[in-house]
Amino acid sequence: MLALSHLPESKHVLLRQLAEDLDTQSLNWLSGYFAGLASQGPAGAPAQKIAALAATPAVVPRPLTILYGSQTGNAKRVAEALFEQVRAAGLNARLVRADRYTTRELKDEQLLYIVISTQGDGEPPDDSIGFVEFLGSRRAPKLPSLSYAVLGLGDSSYPSFCGIARHLDERLAELGATRVHEVGQADLDIETVAKPWTQKALEQAQAVLKQADNPPSASVTPLHPKASRYSREAPFQAELLLNQPITAPESDKDIRHLEISLEGSQLAYQPGDALGVWPVQSHALVSEVLQLLGLDGEEIVQAADVQRPLKEWLGEHRELTQLTRPFLQAHAELSQSEELTALLQPEQAEAFRELVSTHQLADVLRKHPAAWTAEALVKALRPLAPRLYSIASSQSSVDEEVHLTVANVDYDFNGLARSGAASGYLSRLAEGERVRIFIEENTRFRLPPDSSRDVIMIGPGTGVAPFRAFVQERAANGANGRNWLFFGNPHFDSDFLYQTEWQAALRDGHLHRLDLAFSRDQEQKIYVQDRLLERAADLYAWIQGGAHIYVCGDANRMAKDVHQALQRIARQEGGLDPAQAKHWLEELAAQGRYARDVY
Known part of the structure; x- marks a missing residue:
């Protein structure tokens, strides 16, 4: 108990009544309130104001909690962006990684937003395993007072696309919580879904938390702005210094060691971080797709208020090596292929998995012909996404360089050459050429701060x-x-x-x-x-x-x-x-x- 000897005795009871049973957040608010009164002059707050507060204590609603689960950093990035928007709107909010969330707090939450990725075929990210298991267990509390929304990040080439997000969304509803926004399901072109979802989520937060009545609050997860101006959306054009095979010619694998210059970028990374690479599709693959569809690569196509030649859309802005369920559904309808339609049924999950793991766009176009227009094709294909590679160097050792270890996915399919979009692109790059890159932090994969640890x-x-x-x-x-x-x-x-x-x-x-x-x-x-x-x-x-x-x-x-x-x-x-x-x-x-x- 703090000493009150510097106050008149008559004020002791009022203050104790006022502070009784208030949580930390409310006490902090009161601290700021009294500081504001003190700034108005030496007289401070009149006794009647204190008495009124004691009779009707200020109720500060719980903050919006933004909880994220991320394996590669994408969900973390989206959650951080949402938090910044919420804070800029003057809302009371906190940002918490799933494995740092105290689950006993769940029953007291007022508004919860979850941004979470799905790994592989329906697995939660490592930092969310405990939270997902808790929510699915008998220990999870009933949540009649909770409003919530879930944004999922995933890869639609997997049968259980955004499966963890959908599971959490359904489970929260089962526990009695109120869904304020439909579950978002973002593919690798994350912003297409994430941007409108977060805008709607912000509007819902303002309505639920009554923005004008809430004092702003700081994050529990400090955000540190990067010194470099380069990012995923604005990548750095880096020079390739070295592209060297590190497997022998007789190996079944083509694994390469790449060294890339960061000179002039101010990009910094730590061991455990990843390098994002924006690939370019091979000219041969683009030409094959154009030939199969009988389309002109020079045709100008408009999509999302942007005009480009078709060959540029396909080469630099659309996925050609990874198939997605939405595209295959559209293609099955256009081609009227009964075989492809059958593969898309829920009970054919294994066959679908086999299809997307072995076929690329050109293989499907060849096997199930259809008459796509250039504009319809560009709109149906998934936007090209960057690939992330674990960084194979320490900046303490290599200074303004970043090194990668890349396995080139290179194989024959039905007698035709196939390769991975990014690994093939990087393997083809000659020393001196430029590659678009950015740093993706991975704060969960860090060396121990205590260097004496094994x-x-x-x-x-x-x-x-x-x-x-x-x-x-x-x-x-x-x-x-x-x-x-x-x-x-x-x-x-x-x-x-x-x-x-x-x-x-x-x-x-x-x-x-x-x-x-x-x-x-x-x-x-x-x-x-x-x-x-x-x-x-x-x-x-x-x-x-x-x-x-x-x-x-x-x-x-x-x-x-x-x-x-x-x-x-x-x-x-x-x-x-x-x-x-x-x-x-x-x-x-x-x-x-x-x-x-x-x-």
Whole structure:
């Protein structure tokens, strides 16, 4: 209790009555109110004003909570933009990452906006697993006083497009909450849906919170403006300095090490961040699409108040290598293909998944011909989206450069050459050419602030990229914690990425342990998760001693197998039962000691 001896005795009771049962936010508001009265003159507030306040305490409504769940940073970026708009409108709001949200507060929320991505085929982002599980459990409270809206980010090439957002939207309604805005489902061209959704959400917030009565509030998540003027919407035209294969010619994979100049950009990044790349489609693929449809690439097409030649739309502004359900539905109707129509039925999810994973636009046009006009085609295709690559360098080591490790997706389909939009583009780039880039922060995939902590890095294939950055950073800063890397690929002789660098790091004491899993070098396949189990005792000792664990790479198989292996190690070495092992790993994630960058 604060001392009140400097006030007249007659005021003590009034102040205690006024402060009784008020929450922190209301007390803060009162603090500002009294400060304002004090600024009006030495007389302060008349006793009758205090008495009136004591009789009818000011009620400050709970702020709008904007909760986000993000794997690659897109949902975070959208949520931050919404928060800035809400704050600029003078509304009381806070911004919270899902794994930092205290779930017991949910029953007291007045207005909740959720911006969340869906990973792969219906998985929540890592930072939202706990929140999603809580909301779906019997522990979730009834929410009759809550108004809410959900914005989902996803990829319509997956059957469960924005599945997590739809699940949360339906679950909140089941718990008695009131939906103030229909669930938004944004594809890779995020702004097409996100921009009108956030505008409507802002209007709804103003109506629900009664803007004029609410004092503005600061965010619980500080936002730090970037020094550079370059961004996703305004990328930097960077020079490619080096494009070098790092797999042997006999390898089944074409993996490249790229070095890109940041000179003049003022772009800064940290180990764990990603580089956004705006690709350009191959001329051969654009020509193939035009030929199949009998369209003129020079024809001027207008879309969204912009006019461009058709070949420019297709080459720089539309997806040609990834199919989406909306386009396939439109194409099935136009082509009157019964086969394609059947594949789009809900019970054919597996067949749909197979189609979009093997076919590109040209393959569908060839198999199911249809008479598209240039304008209709441009409007039906999904806008081209940038690709994100884990950065493979530390700026402390390479200064005004950024390095990437890129697997070129290059294959034949029915005798025709096919490649990934971005990986093919980057692989074709010659040194000295320019590429449009931006930095995408990944604050959940950071080295521990305490440099004495040990780190365990699990990154097969190109998943090793951020760990090259980690080791460089730790070496440059003289970190005294130990570094342990698990790396795997098919063959030692042809696929050991950055072999000489790891050997040098071991020699110089910057890498303390290296475990390798070359799956095809022996009859029985060996993967990184197998090596984890072989080193179970040491691994568990490191973790119990405070080590941080990082996983990067394939989300569909490797990351799940590694997750299961870690739980098995906890059961084996720690004597935990399955439920305890699961909770142990969840606790590590909540502490920021188990982080994944999976895709």
